[in-house]
Amino acid sequence: MLDVDFFRRWIGTAAASVEREADRLTELDSAIGDADHGSNLQRGFRAVTAELEKAAPDTPGAVLILAGRQLISTVGGASGPLYGTLLRRTGKALGDSAEVTPAQLAEALGEGVAAVAQLGGAKAGDKTMIDALEPAVAALGT
Numbered sequence: 001m002l003d004v005d006f007f008r009r010w011i012g013t014a015a016a017s018v019e020r021e022a023d024r025l026t027e028l029d030s031a032i033g034d035a036d037h038g039s040n041l042q043r044g045f046r047a048v049t050a051e052l053e054k055a056a057p058d059t060p061g062a063v064l065i066l067a068g069r070q071l072i073s074t075v076g077g078a079s080g081p082l083y084g085t086l087l088r089r090t091g092k093a094l095g096d097s098a099e100v101t102p103a104q105l106a107e108a109l110g111e112g113v114a115a116v117a118q119l120g121g122a123k124a125g126d127k128t129m130i131d132a133l134e135p136a137v138a139a140l141g142t
């Protein structure tokens with residue numbers, strides 16, 4: 001079973017990855033965008049980390065809803081709403097259970113990814129984050 005500590009570690013690991021790779025993300029964004037993707041995500045995940053400490057949500061769903069809300073309100077451009085929607089919708093789908101199974105997480109993440117696809121008007125093969133998220137959900141569900 002996956003409990004609130006698992007979800008806090010998951011978001012913490014994501015935040016650490018963003019810190020580590022922020023310069024590279026910005027460098028990649030400079031080729032086709034406005035060179036702010038790394039710094040935007042860094043700002044967002046720092047806000048998520050601070051709010052997780054302060055609010056101390058006590059269910060898996062509440063951790064993801066809080067993280068999603070922080071990303072939406074602190075990350076500029078399209079990525080804040082996209083990542084934020086992924087986490088919020090997944091968190092809502094988990095409900096207020098204290099523990100969830102990997103299968104329940106896979107199903108909830110599937111709802112989150114569907115919400116991202118709808119928000120961005122993207123489908124598999126469009127060279128968007130959907131191309132990474134859908135196989136990840138499928139792998140988690142097997």
Ligand SMILES: [Mg+2]
Pocket residue numbers: 029033034035036037077
């Ligand atoms: Mg940008």
